[in-house]
Amino acid sequence: MNPGRRRVSAPMLLLLPALVVLTLFLLVPYLNIFVMSFRMPGQGVPYAEGWTFGNYGKFFSDWFFIGQLVNTLWIGAVTTLACLLIGYPVALQLARGSERLRALRYGIVLTPLLVGIVIRSYGWTIILGNNGIINRTLTGWGLIDGPLPLMYNGLGIIIALTHVLLPFMILPVMSAIQGIDPAVELAARSLGAGRSTVFRRVTLPLSLPGVQSGCILVFILSVSAYVTPALIGGLRVKTVAVSVVDALIDSFQWPFGSALALILSVVGGVCVLAFARMTRMRWAVRR
Amino acid sequence: MTDVSLRSLTKTFGGPPAVDQVSLDIRDGEFVSLLGPSGCGKTTTLKLVAGFEMADAGSIEFDGEDVSQLPAEKRDIGMVFQNYALFPHLTVAQNLAFGLEMRNTPRAEIARRVSQAMDTVQLVGLGERYPRQLSGGQQQRVALARALVIEPRILLLDEPLANLDARLRDEMRDFIRELQRRVGITTIYVTHDQAEALTMSDRVVVMFAGKVAQAGVPRDIYERPVSRAVAEFVGRVNLLPATVLETSNDTCRFQTFLGQVVVHQAASAAVGQSVDVALRPESISLLAATDSVGVAKVISASYGGGLIDYRVEVAPGQTLHVQAFPATRFAVGDAVRMEIRPESYWLLGKTA
Numbered sequence: 001m002n003p004g005r006r007r008v009s010a011p012m013l014l015l016l017p018a019l020v021v022l023t024l025f026l027l028v029p030y031l032n033i034f035v036m037s038f039r040m041p042g043q044g045v046p047y048a049e050g051w052t053f054g055n056y057g058k059f060f061s062d063w064f065f066i067g068q069l070v071n072t073l074w075i076g077a078v079t080t081l082a083c084l085l086i087g088y089p090v091a092l093q094l095a096r097g098s099e100r101l102r103a104l105r106y107g108i109v110l111t112p113l114l115v116g117i118v119i120r121s122y123g124w125t126i127i128l129g130n131n132g133i134i135n136r137t138l139t140g141w142g143l144i145d146g147p148l149p150l151m152y153n154g155l156g157i158i159i160a161l162t163h164v165l166l167p168f169m170i171l172p173v174m175s176a177i178q179g180i181d182p183a184v185e186l187a188a189r190s191l192g193a194g195r196s197t198v199f200r201r202v203t204l205p206l207s208l209p210g211v212q213s214g215c216i217l218v219f220i221l222s223v224s225a226y227v228t229p230a231l232i233g234g235l236r237v238k239t240v241a242v243s244v245v246d247a248l249i250d251s252f253q254w255p256f257g258s259a260l261a262l263i264l265s266v267v268g269g270v271c272v273l274a275f276a277r278m279t280r281m282r283w284a285v286r287r
Numbered sequence: 288m289t290d291v292s293l294r295s296l297t298k299t300f301g302g303p304p305a306v307d308q309v310s311l312d313i314r315d316g317e318f319v320s321l322l323g324p325s326g327c328g329k330t331t332t333l334k335l336v337a338g339f340e341m342a343d344a345g346s347i348e349f350d351g352e353d354v355s356q357l358p359a360e361k362r363d364i365g366m367v368f369q370n371y372a373l374f375p376h377l378t379v380a381q382n383l384a385f386g387l388e389m390r391n392t393p394r395a396e397i398a399r400r401v402s403q404a405m406d407t408v409q410l411v412g413l414g415e416r417y418p419r420q421l422s423g424g425q426q427q428r429v430a431l432a433r434a435l436v437i438e439p440r441i442l443l444l445d446e447p448l449a450n451l452d453a454r455l456r457d458e459m460r461d462f463i464r465e466l467q468r469r470v471g472i473t474t475i476y477v478t479h480d481q482a483e484a485l486t487m488s489d490r491v492v493v494m495f496a497g498k499v500a501q502a503g504v505p506r507d508i509y510e511r512p513v514s515r516a517v518a519e520f521v522g523r524v525n526l527l528p529a530t531v532l533e534t535s536n537d538t539c540r541f542q543t544f545l546g547q548v549v550v551h552q553a554a555s556a557a558v559g560q561s562v563d564v565a566l567r568p569e570s571i572s573l574l575a576a577t578d579s580v581g582v583a584k585v586i587s588a589s590y591g592g593g594l595i596d597y598r599v600e601v602a603p604g605q606t607l608h609v610q611a612f613p614a615t616r617f618a619v620g621d622a623v624r625m626e627i628r629p630e631s632y633w634l635l636g637k638t639a
Contacts, residue, residue, distance in 0.1 A: 181370065181372060183368045183369075183370060183372035184372045184373070184374060184375070186337075186339055186359070186366070186368070186372065187366065187368060187372040187373075187374070187433075188374070188385070189338075189339070189358070189359040189360045190337060190339075190359055190360070190364055190365070190366040190434075190443075191360075191385050191386035191389055191433070191437060192360050192361075192363075192386055192389035192390055192437070193360055193385075193389050194358075194360050197389070201385070202374060205376045206375065206376055208376075281376070282417070283375055283376045283377070283417045283419070284375075284376070
């Protein structure tokens with residue numbers, strides 16, 4: 001009715017659906033987890049009467065849990081690095097390679113996303129297992145005596161996570177490279193920079209915002225991954241996310257599971273913020 | 288510094304040639320504009336000279352040395368792009384230092400030359416800014432300084448003023464021209480704006496469909512275009528249908544609807560042939576008609592600030608476009624008399 005008023009409220013209305021979804025399915029559950037993490041552990045029941053800091057105490061007084069957290073972050077960091085090293089050249093090729101078959105190459109990068117994560121992780125167990133394709137082939141050729149330890153360890157989790165999460169690195173890096181004005185690279189050449197110098201001094205630095213988002217995405221997704229570490233790590237190597245599910249479902253310790261989940265979120269979040277701060281690009285900051 | 292020669296330069300991207308047998312000699316220190324509509328091959332020609340594209344045929348020489356096979360980074364050129372193409376991740380000072388670093392200039396020397404260049408383009412104090420923190424005009428000056436600080440053999444400018452607003456454009460036009468004269472660098476300037484080309488250049492090269500249509504000093508391009516296409520591209524023009532009455536070695540006489548006209552030009556047409564005689568709108572002066580002899584009628588008038596555009600009708604169906612100063616103003620329907628200096632007429636080539 002009143003046009004002036006409608007103009008003000010329209011942007012807020014646009015946010016409303018997202019706000020409702022986020023509140024109902026993220027904020028409320030998080031609050032619930034937060035409250036749960038201070039409840040007393042129960043016997044045979046999810047939790048008991050009363051409040052305690054003991055769930056956090058249990059975590060920080062036990063090197064086993066702290067080691068698990070460090071290992072989880074380490075797996076996340078190595079996976080991120082692996083995705084970056086493998087994904088950057090692919091992104092560069094996709095963004096700058098010839099037009100021919102671009103749609104096909106683009107499709108090849110994306111198709112893994114069409115296959116469920118459980119299936120892909122299970123596939124890796126077939127490849128990496130002691131009786132898996134790699135070990136059987138190498139044994140068959142007489143190159144190794146016993147099976148190589150590819151599964152039930154951090155290495156296997158990193159290999160599988162790298163495969164699963166690669167598109168999340170490639171896509172932002174690719175779009176950052178595509179966003180670079182070709183004239184800027186031509187300008188560098190006109191000033192005397194050869195091909196490799198143009199890449200090192202212009203293309204690479206200008207693609208860093210994409211690298212930054214890709215790294216943050218892959219790190220968050222690998223630190224919080226459940227299916228892949230659960231299937232590849234088995235009972236031997238557990239990440240925090242796997243332990244959270246163990247605590248909540250298997251040992252029925254909702255308060256401790258909640259505390260674990262929150263600790264992982266906060267520590268992971270702090271890592272991401274520190275990374276974002278360290279890699280802050282002053283030139284790219286919008287006014 | 289550097290003479291530039293283009294010899295039968297040709298480039299095709301599939302389809303008709305983008306640059307078709309372009310030959311051009313540019314003297315040391317000369318400011319040459321490539322002028323033409325979009326798609327005429329002017330930018331491709333510039334890219335060939337820069338080394339961003341390699342010619343299919345023909346050659347490019349700098350001071351007699353064939354550079355056709357050299358990549359851009361080895362040609363020692365300074366280039367200014369339409370959208371400036373500054374390095375967004377480097378400060379102004381770092382942008383200027385880039386080319387010097389590529390040349391392994393000592394640090395102290397880089398610092399000295401960068402600050403000198405910033406002084407030249409009036410950017411003192413902005414060295415630590417990033418490009419996005421600068422106005423369009425400032426970015427333009429950084430781009431110029433970045434191209435010139437390396438003291439290149441030639442300066443190439445690709446529509447550098449196209450993204451600026453009108454007032455700034457005039458200011459930058461004078462600035463670039465003045466700077467180019469001071470530095471004395473051989474310059475190729477690509478533009479589709481005829482006013483820019485005419486005011487800035489020592490020589491203008493008009494291009495259509497990949498070919499050079501005419502190359503000459505601005506005055507010749509405007510006052511003595513060789514074809515109707517050139518005449519119309521560099522300004523408005525009246526084309527009078529004419530019949531050749533008489534020709535000699537250096538004059539022709541024609542019959543037009545304005546009466547008999549003499550053009551001091553070698554005849555390219557035979558007696559009795561129909562040709563077009565051209566007349567610029569501003570070479571016609573309008574006077575208030577005192578009697579009914581040679582009278583025309585104003586049929587439209589539009590005010591354009593410095594000049595007024597009139598359309599006058601000499602006879603039904605025979606109209607002329609006239610541009611006049613607003614000192615004396617005529618209204619639609621006024622009877623006017625026209626005064627035309629005889630040397631304003633010229634004969635267009637048949638290639639039109």
